[in-house]
Structure formats: structure tokens, C-alpha cells
Amino acid sequence: MAGYTPMMQQYLSVKEEAKDALLFFRLGDFYEMFFEDALTASRELEITLTGREAGAEERVPMCGVPYHSAEGYIARLVEKGYKVAICEQVEDPATAKGVVRREIVRIVTPGTVMETKSLGDGANNFILGTAEADGRFGLAACDLTTGELYVTSFAASREAVRNELNVYRPAEAVGDAASLARLSEESAASGRTLLCTVREEADASPQSLAAQFPGELWEQADPVRRLAVARLIAYLGETQKRSLGHLRSVKAYDPQMFMALDAFTRRNLELTETVRDRSRRGSLLWLLDKTRTAMGARLLKRWIDQPLLDEAAIKERLDAVEALHGSWMQREELRTELNEVYDLERLVGRIAYGTANGRDLNALKASLGRIPAIRGVCAQLGSAQLVRLAGALDDCADLAAAIDAAITDEPPVSVREGGLIRTGYNAKLDELHIASKDGKKWIAELERQEREATGIKSLKIGFNKVFGYYLEVTRSNLGALPEGRYERKQTLANAERFVTPELKEKEALILEAEDRMVDLEYELFTELRDRIAGQIPRLQKLAEQVAALDVLQSFAEVSAERRYTRPAIGSGYELTVTDGRHPVVEAVSEGTSFIMNDTSLTDDSSILLITGPNMAGKSTYMRQVAMIAIMAQIGCFVPAKRAELPLIDRIFTRIGAADDLVGGQSTFMVEMKDIQVMTEQATSRSLVIIDELGRGTSTDEGMAIAQAVIEYVHDVIGCKALVSTHFHELAHLEQTLPRLRNGCMAVKENADGVTFLRKLVAGAADSSYGIYCAQLAGLPETIVSRAYGLLEGSAAGETAAAGIGAKRPSASGASAVGETGGSYAGSGPETAEADAGGLVQLAMFAEPEPPKTEKPRKPASPGAERIAEKLRKLDVMRMTPLQALEWLNDARNLLMESGESS
Template sequence: MAKYTPMMEQYLAIKDQHQDAFLFFRLGDFYELFFDDAINAARELEITLTGREGGAEERIPMCGVPHHSVDAYIAQLIEKGYKVAICEQVEDPKQAKGVVKREVTRIITPGTVMEGKFLTDKENNYLVAVYHERNSFALAACDISTGEFYVTEMNGISSLLDEIVQYHPSEVIELQPESGSFVSESLAPYSIVVTSRGVPRIDAVVSPDMQLGDLFSEVSGAKTCTWTMLTAAVGLITYLKETQKRTLGHLHRVELYESASYMVLDQFTRRNLELVETIRDKSKKGSLLWLLDQTATAMGARQLRRWIDKPLLNKQDIERRQEAVQALIDNWLAREEIRTRLKDVYDLERLAGRIAYGTASARDLIQLKSSLLAVPALQNILREMQGAATALQELEAKLDACPDIVEMIESGIVDDPPLVMKDGGLIKEGYNAYLDQLRMASREGKQWIASLEKREREATGIRSLKVGYNKVFGYYIEVTKSNLTALPEGRYERKQTLANAERYITPELKEKEALILEADEKRIELEYQLFVEIREKIAGQVKRVQDIAMQVATLDVLQSLATIAQERSYVKPQIATSGSLIIADGRHPVVESVLQHESFVPNDTHLSSETQQMMLITGPNMAGKSTYMRQVALIIIMAQLGSFVPAQSAHVTPVDRIFTRIGAADDLVGGQSTFMVEMKEIEITLRNANARSLVIIDELGRGTSTSEGMSIAQAVIEYLHHDIGCKTLVSTHYHELSHLEASLPRLKNFHMAVNESDDTVIFLRKLIEGPADKSYGIYCAQIAGLPSSVIERANRLLDEYEGQMNQKVPSEIAGQEILSVATVDEPLQLDMFGTTVSTIVKKESKLTGPEAKAVKKLREADLINMTPLEAMNLLFELKQHIGKE
């Protein structure tokens, strides 16, 4: 085995404890990486790979970055999903005997970043821990930068995955039992770092009867904490303590919640409805969040996103928010004043986190003071509002201006502190008497030095003589070499030689230098010490700051919803506990907002579990079917998060889940085609939907042959109608499915109106009752710009196909002749343009019950006047009764 130097042996021993992280090893003014870390970091960071002698026979690969710019490099690695262990010198090199002592002071992972440069202001950065025991799955989620901590429990892996997706976590800790992984493979399609950890021994941590109250000073929520939930919470806190290596005083509150208390939105629904980002370019612009975000603070923007992620189910909770929004609409002058005041409030959640964490700067404290000074004005505005809602009154009562914290900062911290705290200039004059003495000594010494240059020039007659200072050599007198003969002998001591000058020091300058540097060193050290004392005092009050942040964020979201409602003429939806969904003149909120040269065409919606459970919508592409269905879902989500909605009126019964099958997308990484992705979405819908859900299906079954696609579509529709009974919107190009209205009593046909005149087609985007008879696909191809020869050929082929489709069934296979064929053991063959549909019907004499009724229906059918597709639908229906092909 190669023999390494003591320093390299120290590095290897520390690296051995952190195999899954890049080890940034502090050497003087640089952080160095060695061996494989160096090779990989050089590639990922695009920095130079070098080498050094480490006592071994071969050179050790090495690369490094300056300590003052290390954050930028760490950010690049974290963004790519890596972990970074920071190894610092924890011993003064001057006092070290041998190798300087070093320790890992913090491990930075995608889910544990605290610094603002690593974070997005308007988004949370959640770290999630998951654990399961039997069929119980628990989830603990924390944003260490804001102090939020949530715990919940559910049954089934699919429910757990839906809950994980709602948090958009950057890292998931899988508390992995001996049986192995249970979420890693499921999260593979997402850009989420998954870290496997052993299950924590709770009884070894505290006691067998440990509760969350042993970990947090405040436990809220209606849900009772189970052992599974406790394990997830302990596992997450253990991971945080191991990586952060410090107290986490700002994690004092935990919320236990029932996942069933909120609407569940799975990954497909979030993508298809573009709730927080668009499908095309993954940007916020064009999403529902983009439209509703009129917040004035970063914490308000994060709160709005949380509300969109988790719409409410409880009628009273929804109406409580609505009442507050209405009050802010009615008092628009007060609302505008609130918006103005909120602009003076910084990100209190993350400020509180950095203060408790011990990384807040003097500028952070000034931002905290400025934010707190805005609170009394907000309290006064809310107090004086006419007809203020109960929620706003309670919010005003919970606001705390924290005058003691303001006074602490005001008396101690300068109004414009420097960016670099190690250079001093943080503490106000008069705050500390000894500090003022040190400042006086430093100023007087520097004044003496400032006058020294004039005195030395007069004494030597050298007009170019100057007095200067640098951090390495201290103060000096500089004389050009052409003037050296003018210097008196014995008084000047050479300090440094330059190309064209010599630098000297005198006994008087050396004495003053010692006094000044000693005073400056003590001053800077004392200033930082006083600043830390102030920061620690405020850290003891961080819970109050977090409480203010929570109230301010809620007020910000409410005013944002009120602002957008008034600007866009939204109405307050009526919330019911059960019953129908009735929307008059509903509009798609986002599409409406981006239209510039035309007005949005509104449409009605009426869905009822008793009378009109399903709407089957036919019509051409570009006519607005998908937009209409999306707008219904978005209106429901907006209503349940407490927002007003784009409609003339709305009566909304909260839905527990929304399922969508909209659009086409391959999952190339997962090896799934468009059709397979579609079928997977349908499988999730049929497995999880219930009578309280809303299901939206756009162009079901279009990824396969016409006969198979139509068969799947009809089977799915019938299952939703008969077995689930949920409110459903289905759009299709299979006009033949419109016959289902006759057999499904709660299904009604609708179509998007089209005005056709000569060669002109106008899509009216108006939903009207009844089925469509054309798809206008060739017209869409024409306006898309396909060559005219292709369009002409397509029209000719269409005429030929439609002629064949309208042919009558030949008389030789009609009436009794079909029955005569059906009464033998041979299969009945109907050849329709190359598609053979066959059915086996047993001898009529042996048939009873549903089978006999099926043959009777076949006997009575008007086969002579039936088109082949109508005959095919009849055979599909017979197949359901007879159970044979």
C-alpha cells in the first residue's frame, strides 16, 4: 500500500466517512479536491485538473477553487444533484502541532441548501422523508430554509407518490427497511435525488413512548401521530442534524395533516392542466400560478403555490378564504395600501431561518428591521377596513410588530452595513464604550499617518515620497531609487525593494503601526462578537418572526386573489357540500388572459350525478374541446383554493380528485409510447376515481386502430358511468360513440359548433347539445399549410371512404339468413373494409336469459338499413351479453 503524507492521510480518513459527497478540503485560501473527486469535479465544473505529490509513487489528481468564490461552484454541483461536504480548518495553523486539525462542518445536499444563491425566491425547496410499515405509508416534508415541517400518512404506494409529487421535492430520503427500496424506481422519471437511509431506532433516540412534542415545541393539525409518522419525522430530523451539524432552532413547529383533507392532483393532472408550469417549456408563464400571482412578497408567492398544490375540500374553510377575498375586493383602496406596504417586507421566513441557523448577515438584520417596521401600518389598515372578514380580523390580531427586536437592531447595527462582515463597520457608534475607544485610537493613528507624508516630504525634500499600506507589509514610506541619496542615514529601515523604488519604515511609524493594527484587529473582532450577540438574541425570538411571516404570507395571497378577481371580473362561486357542478358562461382563465385580438367565447357546464353525469363532446380539432374541458377543471381548482372564478356564476361541489387524460406525449426514457402513456393514465384514473371525483378524457383511444380505439373508449365510458359514477367530460372524434346516449341514461351528447359556408369553415368555440357529424380534419390540415395537392388527394380519398361507409349491408347476410348462420356452430363473418368482426352465437334452442335476449335483439334489428359501423356496434353490444368473440 502506498505511503501518503500525514495531510493526505487526514484527507483520506475524512473522505472515507463521506463517500457519497464531494469533499471540499480547506487548504489555506483554497478548497481542494483529490483523487476521483478531483477528476469528477474538474469535469462537472469545467476547471483545470492538476496533480500533487502526496507521498505515494504516482501523482495524486487534484483541483481546487478559491474560498471566496466557492459558493458558485457548490451551487453548480447541487443543481446537478450532487452532495458536497465542507471540510474546514478548526484549528489556528499558527498554534497547530503537526497537521492542522480539520472537520466536516456541514454537508450540503439538494434538499438542505440554506443560502439564497442556491434557492428560488418564489419556490419552496422541500426535503422529504418516506417510511412504510405494512400498508401504512408516512411522509415527512421540510423546507429547512423557511422552517416548515409537515407530516402525514396514507395507504398505498400510489397515494404516497401523489403526495410526494405535490411537494416538488429536490431530495427524498427513503428510510429503507431490510426488505429494500419501495419508492426509488417509482421516482426514477423525476429529477429527484433519492437517498437511502436506515430506519431510525426511535426508542434509542429518546424513549419508547416518544411523541412529536418531544421534537417540536408546537404541534398543530387534527391528525393523530402514529408510530409510522413518528418514524418518518425522526428520520428526517436525524438526517438534517447529521448533515447540518448544528442546532435547528427554527424547526419548532410541525403540522400533522390528513392528505384526504385536500384535493389530490396526480402527476398527469398537474402536467396536463399546467398548474404551476407549462408543458411545452416548463416555464411559469402561461400556467395558472403565473396568472394568479399578484403577490408582493416571496413568501406570499410560495404560499400561493402551496394553495394551488393543495386545494381545500371543506366547505367552511373555502368560504372563509372567499369571505376575506370579498372584503379586500370591496375595500380596494385599503387593498392597494396593503400591496404598497407589503413591498417593504422582505422574505421573513428565510430571514428567520438564516438567523436561527447562524448564517444571517448584518444586512439580513437590517432587512428584518425594515420588514417589521411595515407591520404596524398593515395592522392599522386591516383594523380600519369596513366589513372586514373574520379571517382578516384574526390575521390582524396575530400580527406582532416586535418593537423589542426592532429596537435591538436599530440601536446596534449600522443602517448600511458592508457586504463583508469580517472587515468591521457593523456596529453603531455609542453601542459599546470599549469599541468606541478602539475606533478613536484607530482614527487618531490614521490621522497621524496621514500627516506623516507631509512631514517626511518637508524633512527630506523628496516631493514624490509617499506613505502607503498593504495587508502583507503593513505601513511603509516609499521613495523612488533616484531620490535615495536624499534620505538621512540611520533613520530609515528598508522593508521592501521594488523595481523602481524602495520601501522603508521608521521607528515612529513602526510604533504607530502596531497601535493602529492592534486597535483595528481588536475593533473588528469585537464588532463581530457584538453582532453575533445581537443575532443570537434575535434567534431566541425566531418563533415570533415566523408567526409574522405566516400571517403576512396569507394576507399577501388573499390580496393577490382579490386583485386578479377585480381586474378580470371573476365571481365568487357558491360552494355546496354535495350535488351538481353548474357553471354559467365559464372561461379558461389563462387563455382568456393572453387573447389580444379576440374575445374568449364562454360556455356553460352542468354535471349532475343524478341526471347528467357525463358529457360526450364531439367536434373538430381547433374547435375548443380541450380548452373547454381544461377550463372546467381549472375553475373547480380555483374555487376550492378560495379564489373567485372566471364565469357569470358558478355552483361548485368540491371534488376530491381530478383525473385528466389530455394531450399526447411519449415517455422515451421509460420506454413507453404515446398510447402506452395514455393507457397508464387511464389505468390510474379507473383504479383511483370515485363518485366524488372529476374525470376529463380527451380523445381516448386514438393511438391505435379505429376499431380497437373505439372499443377501448366505449368500455372506459361505460365503466365510468356504471361502476364509478363520477362527473366526467369526454371528447372524441369517434362520432359513432354518440349512440351511447341511448343506452347510458346519465350521458348527454354535446359538440363544438361550426359554421360552414362554401369553402370556409369557422370554429365558433361554442358548446351546444347534440353530436357532431364531421371532424374537419382535412380543413385543419389545409390551414396548417399542407401542400394543395395533398389536400386535394385527401378530399378525393375521403369521398371514396365515405361512399364505402354508407353502403348498405348486403341482403344475403341480412334478416333470417344471419340468424340461420348464427344457429350453427360456425362463426358469423362481417367483412367491413378489411376489418373482420366475428361473433359466436350458440344454437338458439340452447339460449336462455341474457343470451336469448341478445339473439332476439339481433332478430329484430333492421339490418337491411344498417351501415357496417352500426352493425359493428350492435355486435359489440351482443358480445357483452354473450361473452364470446
């Protein structure tokens, strides 16, 4: 550092403490960055890069941002994955000898952001602590803004790590290299960025942890849990450089307490975000979120991420929802009261952090003032859980009263400007207020007296921070001033400024009073804030209870609005749903009628093999069953007329095709890996959903694999399963597997095409209508016609001897998939072809090839082509005479309209 100025030497010394962070170095009213930090910040923030003379031969790269707007710049850098170290001036520049002392007061990282504007009220921001040893994986998850801290441990498998990672979706992690490598791999696979910091050492002794978390039984905890928590707390202490007073309790759990949902299942079912654009709208979370508080919204997401496996706990939630569901007036009153409750969890976090201002304390007071009314509403309802919950609500009246006595109704944003404390709260402060007020009155009186004594009506007394109070007289009136009393202080273009001994004496009293007022108000405010911080456990418990109430009323509100019913939860095997609906599809399809379907998966019928056309609703139906099960196990009513559900320990889904391009895996390989996980982890209590099993490889091999998987689920696992397939030949499994039943999606055919009824019926389908779906998708008519020709030609060659033609939409009035529709002659190739049995299938509109001496035949007109196409689809044998006449009349009108009647 030789050759650099003292200030730059100080910068380089501080930078050594935060080598992996961008250093915001406070210089007056700016945070400055130098060297590589300046180059990075100027590029990422798109701010001007300049230079500074620092004693070296070359200018040092430099850029900076104003201190009062630094929060936004810091947030942008953190969102991009950077750490930002904030270095402040920690001594008064006016009294400093030499370079002002500066220290890093905090390091902001993606997982330790406290400014909630960039986070969103309804979202947590988790940072993880991890540890891996002896085949066990320990994981601690903390949201610093709310004080939530969860810890768990499990067998160190890839699937288990992935499942827990998807519960928290962390922004940052700290731990040993091995555990972080697992997290990084799984996070990248999910398309998320995770900032990792390796920390091998930490004091994980029970005594050390007990100092931060009194009352926890650390001696009995899994060692990897202790180590994960210890690493996390050590890292938070180093980066935040302050007491973590709101981290006083740990919520320990085992993953086996909740329904297991892997990453694919969460994505496929769109529980918290949609597959297409990862938006909230269109997800189950979006549908169920009628919460009125930010903490309720965060808890709702956690409940959806972790459906319960405790039957008693589920029924307690359902009891509460039922009570609220049946009491509209009380529910509306509760929603009104909750709407006035601020984010207690984050308010408590700011109080503990020492960043809460007067407005935050008033928000806490206002929130506490709503608790008695909330308690009263709950007490009126018939639910034992709600009555018990209401009785446990602590309104913290003592804290609310203390805030009300101390803080003014409209305090300023800053806590160092005065105006925070009410008159009457502190006698000394009141004296200073009077001194300041009287002093200003004295100055106003002095101004009046001086005007009278000098006869200068424009004389005025002003104030600035350079030399305090002064008397200002215009140049034209200087001759009216008496000699000797006025001391010139400043000369302006059109006026002179003066002071008098009396004015300076009174100024000293006024300024001293105001300075002392500000200091005393800040001291009184911090005393009150610290007093409230000492009651954080009470406030955190209250916040947790209010959040739970909010989620329960949200369930009740959605259930009443959407006509959901209470499910019956039992410990048996059977899953029976009457008139079930897909909750989200129904919600986003407002104005259209959703087709309801039944489901029955029992000991005698545990697997449903679903066939039918594309776009007929197979995937929606299967997702619907899974969604109903999840909603029931989070304690919500379900979209059905009646539902009897068992406890499902895990849901596996394989829906949709998505190649793993990064991993170099095809759709088929991804599907097979998912199936492999299912075969390892599914139990008889699981629900398996596989859409289009066996696709992605040859037909014969795909069909063989599909049958083998179905047989394995049936014979070995014995769980409930919904399997859709286009291999209609698999329908024969109903004859060999006693617990498998066939089902298909009904279809209605008519002269204009095909209508998908989206109704599940018993039996197997005999067509997938793939070409018809291609036509609906807008493929050129030449491609569609050629596809039909190839399909029908192939079918004719294979089945003409049996008198069966290729399947194509018929002109029948109504027929469901699975019924025979007769032959579809007339839509094959334009030349007659003989099949293997010697039969000839003539194309209805085939024309002989013209002799070479003739001119080429004129192409068919558009109107004639349309008539011909309709005629190809016509099933004459099923038409009544009246229908035939109507069809001919329509054809004639079409030709007339196109001017082709001649």
C-alpha cells in the first residue's frame, strides 16, 4: 500500500476484510467504490466510471452512488448475486484527527437482505446452513426478515436434498464443500441461482447453541442438525455484525411429517408457480390466496409446500375451516380486522435489528389494537380449535400502551431528526421543548423591536448552518443602522448580514436545546425499542397465530366462493371422489362449464388405465385427483360434491415431455429416471400419476416398458395409480391384472368434426384423433389430408379383410370413443389399391388419368374442393333421408355463393 494516500490505504485495509464483496466506502454524502469493485459496479449498475488521484502513478478507477439512494443500488447488485459490504464513518469528521475512522457495519448478501421492498410481502427469503456426515444431511433454513428458523435432517440422498431444497427455494447457502455441491447441482437443475459460501468450521456444541437459542434441547439433537445451525448462525453473525435477537427459537421437523413432493410433481401440478412462465397466477397458491396479511400469505405457501400426514392435525384445520365456512358474517368481520394488521413478523425483525423507526412502532401498536376484536370474533365460532387459538392470542396491551404514550401520531421517517416523542412523556424533554419554543418567540420579538428601533420595515432575522441566526438589512437601508451595536458577518449583492451579542447569546440557548432535544428523543426512542425487543418471543408467537388464522379464513373464503366441500380423511386405502373438478382450470375458465368427473381407487380397483384422444382432458383429470388430495391434506375443502380420501404419503407425477438439454438426456431418459425413482420410493400409500407412459422410443419397446411398469405398480408396489397411454393395445391388461380398470375420455362425432366431452367413462378408446388435433392446431390442409391418406392406406392394408377401415371423424350423430364406427371408405389414396386379401378399396373422388393427348384437367374450384372434403367425411349409411336432403341443399347453396352453379 506504499505510495497511496492515507485515505486509500484505509480503503485497502478495510477491503481485506471483505475480499469477496463489493465495498461501499462512505465518503461524505456518497458511497464510493474503487479498483475492480468500481469496474464491476459501473458495469452492473450502469453508472459513470471515473478516476481519482490516490498517490499512485495512475488514477484509481472510481464510481459512486449517493448515500440516501444507496438502498436501491445495493438491492440491484444483490439480485445479481453479489455481496455488498457497507463501510460507514464511525466517528464525527468534525472531531476526527486525521483520516475519519471507518468500519464495515454490515455485509448484504442475497440471503440476508432486510429491505423488504425487493423481496415482496408474500414471499420468504431463505438462507440455508448445511452439513453432511455419516450418510446424514442436516439443513437449517432461516428468513432473517421474519426470524423464522427451521431445521431438519435426513438420509443424504439426491432426491431427499432436492425435495427439501424445493420447499425453501433459498437465495444463499453456507456449509461444507460436499453439502454445498449437492445444493448447487440441484439448484442449477431447477433453473435457480444459489450463492454458496464454504464454511467448514463452527462451534456446534450444545452450550454454544444454547446461548443463542435458550430452552432448546440441543443435547438430544442430531449432530448434523446442530452443525448446520451453528454454521448458519456463525455466518449471520459475521455478515450482520449485530445481535440476532429475533432468532431465539428453532422449529425442528422430520420430512416424514409431510407428504413428499418432488420437484417434478411441484412443477407439473403447478402448486406455487406455473410451468410456462413461472408466474403466480394460474397456480394453486394463486387460487387459494385470500389472505389479508403478508405473514398469512407466506404461511399459506409453506402449507402448500408441506401437506400434512397427521390425521388429527388435518381434521383440526378442517374443523376451523368448516366453522368459518358456515359463518359468513363472522368471517367477513375477521377479514376486516385482519386487513388492518401489519406484517408483525417483519416488524419484529426490524425492531430486533435496530432499524425500526417511529412509524414501524405505530404500525405495531395499530396491529396489536386489532387483536381483542379478532379474539372476540373467533370466540363466537363453534370450532374448538378457533376458540383455543383465540384464547391464546396475547394482545400485548402493555407494549401497545407504551408505544402510544411515547410516540407521536405522525413521526418522521428518520429517528435522528426529532419530532418522535410525545409531549408529557419525559419532563426533561418538555423543558427543552419550552426553551426552544420560547427562544424562537424571543427571536421573533427581537425582529419586531429592531424594526421599530431602526425604522427599517424590511429588516428580518434569518438562520443558516454556517453562522446561525443573523439580521439582514438591504443596502439602501444601511444608513439607518445605529453605530456600534451591529457586527457585520456577511456581504451579499443587495444586502448585509449582521449579528448582535444578544442574538448570539439566545442562539446558543436555542441551538443547545434543539441539539439536546434530538439526542434525548433518540435516546428515549431506542430505550423503548429495546424494551419491545425484549418481548420478541411474545410478538413472534402472536404473529404465528394470526398468520394461521389468516390462512384458515382464506381456505373458508375460497371454499365458500367456489362451492368446495369438506373431505372425509381416513386411515384406510380407498380414494373416492364424486363430481370432482380441477380447482385452477375451473377458476381460470370463468364463464364456461367445467365437466365434473368421478374417481374411485379402491382395494379392488387401484389402477386406472386411461386411453382416449389428445386434448380430451386426460392430463387435467389426473392432475385434478392429485390436487384434491393435496388440498385435503393442507386442511382445505376440495372441489367435489363428495370426497373420501386416505392419507397419501407421496405423489409421483410424470406429465409432459421436457428434454434435459443441460444434462444431455432425452425425454425418454428423463422419463425412465423418474420411473426409477418411483419404483424405489413409492409405497402402498402413494399416488402415482404417469401421462403417456412409454413415449419417446419405438412403439413396440414403449408398449413393452409401459406394460412392465404397470405390472410392477400393480404387483409389487400396490399403490393407487392413474396411467394414461396412447397404446390402446394395453387395454387387455384389464383381463390379467385384477386391480386394473380401463377408462377413456368420451368423444362426440358429427358432420362438422369431433367434440371432446371431457367425461371419463368405462372402457377403452380405439383412436387418439391425433390428425384431427393437428388440424385444430392449424396445420396446412395438404398435410392433414396426406396424413389421413397415409393412415387409411395403412389401416386398409392391415384390416380390409376384416372389413374395418382407418379411424377418422364420422358423421354420426353421437358416438363415444370405444364404439365401432364402421368403415371410412372414400378418403384413401386417389387410385384404387388392392389389399393383401385381394379386396379393392375405391376412392370416391378418384379420377382416371387423362390420355396424354388431352390437355391437363382444370384444377377443382375452391367451392368444389370444400364440397368434396365434406363428402369424404360423410357417413351415408347413418344418415336419414331428411339429413341427406339437408346436406345436399347446403352443398348447393355453397356452390351458389361461390358462383360455381354453372
